[in-house]
Every structure is written in structure tokens, then in C-alpha cells.
Amino acid sequence: MERITFLGFIIDKDGRRPDPEKIAAVQQMPPPTNDGQVRSFLGFIQFYGSFVKELFRLRPPLDALTKKDAKFLWTSQCQKSFDRVKQILQSDLLLTHFDPNxxxxxxxxxxxxxxxxxxxxxxxxxxxxxxxxxxxxxxxxxxxxxxxxxxxxxxxxxxxxxxxxxxxxxxxxxxxxxxxxxxxxxxxxxxxxxxxxxxxxxxxxxxxxxxxxxxxTNHFGQADALSRLISDQIQQKECEDRVVAQIESEVITNLVSTCEQLPVTADMIRAESKKDPLLSQVYKYTVSGLWPPITDKSSQISFFHNRRDQLSFVADCIMFNDRIVIPSSLKARVLKMIHRAHPAIVRMKQLARSLVYWPSIDKDIENMVRSCDQCASVAKNPIKNTLCSWPIPTAPWQRLHADYAGPLEPTTWSWWTHSPNGRKLSQPLPSQPQLQSTS
Ligand SMILES: [Zn+2]
The missing domain is CATH 3.30.420.10 (Ribonuclease H-like superfamily/Ribonuclease H)
Structure with a gap:
């Protein structure tokens, strides 16, 4: 047997193609007059969807008619898609057999x-x-x-x-x-x-x-045409949908956990980002993927332009990698929270980089820390070692502590000793002691 007709397909040594008899039926089909007929037509082309490259481009006007509460209006676009699908099905469609070699x-x-x-x-x-x-x-x-x-x-x-x-x-x-x-x-x-x-x-x-x-792109006809043909939405959840859904929930969990560490919610960020003129632009360019050339390299938008491949949206909030992009109106509030423990510049930048982003964030942090008295006093007296108590001795003179302080007056230095048996000695010294050894 050279070929068989099976479930609407003709299968031979070269591959499989749609059964011409079935195709002939759709060729004679008049334009649909209600959404039920559109649905049957879509169902039919879905069956042969594996042959039709342009489906994702052709389907949207027809899909729109089958939406809930949609008014049935057969537009010229619908007619065009309808004719094109019929035309494609009439052409010589052949899918080759899979050969692992x-x-x-x-x-x-x-x-x-x-x-x-x-x-x-x-x-x-x-x-x-x-x-x-x-x-x-x-x-x-x-x-x-x-x-x-x-x-x-x-x-x-x-x-x-x-x-x-x-x-x-x-x-x-x-x-x-x-x-x-x-x-x-x-x-x-x-x-x-x-x-x-x-x-x-x-x-x-x-x-x-x-x-x-x-x-x-110019040499990319095959799949490009394909992505215009949209498959039926009413399908059972398939494996790849589950994979994608899982990633989506992970990404959202990440956003939520970042927000939990901030004095703002995802809703606030979303609402304020929409009002923010800079972020509205970023949003528009990122969704379309069409960034205009930026001539002013110092402009705020150029910061986003340089990072355009690392921008995404999670629940309509703009993300730069795993960091939430904060709109201008919420910057002060976020900065204040990150600065709460006066962590000094380096630590504060680290903290900020793990959570949030805006173009001048590093400069804003530097300015904030520099103008903060408490940060300044901490920076002058850095704690080099963790403080801890000496162990309590079990007998007098087991250990002797010695230090000096001064100058208390221009020429007087004081020598202090303290023994753990409770006796304290102090003695004025004529000059700064010369320490021979640190041991
Ligand atoms: Zn501070």
C-alpha cells in the first residue's frame, strides 16, 4: 500500500497532508453568520493547525468574534483572514515524517x-x-x-x-x-x-x-508566519502551560517577598509607576521592544535604555532583574526604610541593590548618608572588634591590666593599672610612655 487515508490525513512515504476531500468541504463554506459558525470554522482549521504556518497572524479577528459578550460583526479583516486560511489549505501542504537520524x-x-x-x-x-x-x-x-x-x-x-x-x-x-x-x-x-x-x-x-x-528577521519566514496563527484557547492545560504557570507563580512570589521588606505594596508601586512620566515611557518601550535611539546619555531614560534587556514586568510592576523599579514618588519612603538602621554607604547600597532600583539610586544613598549626623558619628568611630568581657580570675594578681590616658594636661600623662582583686592604682606620668612591645 502506497498511502493511507487516516483521520482526515493522507499518509505516505514523504509525510502527511490534509485529506483533499475534507479540505473541499471547507472551500465551499460561505462566510460565517454567527459566532457558532465561526467556532466550527476555527475548530476545523485548528485540526489542520499543524500545517498552517500563518495561523497566529490570521486568527485574532476571528477569535475576537467568539469572545463572551462580543457583538457579531463580520469585518473586512475577518473576511481577509477567512479567505487566506482557505487559500492556504488549498495549497500543497505536506508535513514530513520525523526521522531521528x-x-x-x-x-x-x-x-x-x-x-x-x-x-x-x-x-x-x-x-x-x-x-x-x-x-x-x-x-x-x-x-x-x-x-x-x-x-x-x-x-x-x-x-x-x-x-x-x-x-x-x-x-x-x-x-x-x-x-x-x-x-x-x-x-x-x-x-x-x-x-x-x-x-x-x-x-x-x-x-x-x-x-x-x-x-x-528577513530570513525568518517560517516560524514568523507561524506565530500569526493562533491556536484554540479552549484547550486542556498542557504540560508546557504548567511549566510556564509555575514560573509565573515563582516570579510573583519573588515580587511579593521583596515588597514585604519594603514600606510599599505592589499595588502602590503599580499605581504610582503608571502616573510616573519616566516609567510610563519605560513601560511602553519595553512592552513593544522598540526603544528609540537615546541621544542624551545623561538623561534618566538612558539608564533604562542601557538595561533594556534586563527589564521585565511582574504583575505590571517594572523589574530590573530581581529588583523592583521604584517610581519617583515612592523613592523617599523606600530610602528612609533602607536607612532606618544607619547602615552607612556601602551596606546601604548592598541592601538597596538586593531589593530596588532607580536611575540615581547610588547618588541618592550617598547624599542621604552624608547628610545624616548619626551615620557620620558611626563612620568616625568604627568598631573594629566585637567587644567581650574578660573571664573572671580565680585569685588576686592573676592578671594585670594596664593602659594610659592623656594628655590630661599639656605635660601630664596618667598610668593606670587595674587588678581584678579590686585595687586600682593610678600614677601621673611625666611624659607619654614609650611602649617597647605590644605584648
Ligand atoms: Zn544615617
């Missing part, structure tokens, strides 16, 4: 609303053929990820979804987002500077044997 490539890409990924083989003649496509809509919190996080999320979703094909085998992981190369590409370990979500995802990737490869 051929080189494996995994590529992923993200758009604002979804991610797409593809696993393919590179054949000896240099051609690449897809084995499986996936696409996934981003949830509302995921849509707030920074661009680098969306791109990384695409890779992580792809790797966990294609786990069965990849685990224990070497593969190439392809991205069009260059900063991910340093974060996920370093075999020696995960760079400490990467933001918390990225760092946790990097740990997942340590389980796999891969080479990460950068491909210019």
Missing part, C-alpha cells in the same frame, strides 16, 4: 498576540521541511511580557511542546532575537544579569542539548 531545527517567533513555532528537518540536499507547526495565543498577562520575554517564551513553548522529539537529541534552536543568544546560548551557565523569568526559562533549557542560532 536527520538534523533537527526548532524555530519560534512571537507577535504581539501570539507565538508560533516549527520543528523541521534539514535534508542532505540542504532543504528544510516542517514536521509540525504550533501556534498559541498569548494570555492577557503574557501580552504584557517585554518583547525579549515573548521571544523567549516562544522558544520555551516550542521546546517543551516538542519535548518527545528533542529530549536526548542534539538540535538547533533558531531565533531572530539576538539578545537571546547570550542568555540561552551560554553553555557555562546562566548569566546572572538576565531578568528573572528569562533566568528560570534558561534553567529549563539546560535539560536539552542544542546549539542556538541567530537568523535575521
Amino acid at each position: 536527520l538534523p533537527i531545527i526548532v524555530a519560534a517567533d512571537a507577535s504581539q498576540y501570539g507565538i508560533g513555532a516549527v520543528i523541521s528537518h534539514r535534508f542532505p540536499d540542504g532543504s528544510e521541511k516542517a514536521i509540525y507547526h504550533i501556534s498559541k495565543a498569548l494570555t492577557a498577562p503574557q501580552r504584557n511580557y517585554s518583547q525579549i520575554e515573548k521571544e523567549a517564551f516562544g522558544l520555551i513553548t516550542a521546546v517543551t511542546k516538542f519535548h518527545k522529539f528533542l529530549y536526548g537529541r542534539h538540535f538547533t534552536l533558531r531565533t531572530d532575537h539576538k539578545p537571546l543568544l547570550t542568555i540561552f546560548g551560554d553553555k557555562k551557565g546562566i548569566p546572572l544579569y538576565s531578568a528573572n523569568r528569562l533566568q528560570r526559562w534558561a534553567i529549563i533549557l539546560l535539560n536539552y542539548d542544542f546549539t542556538i542560532e541567530y537568523v535575521n
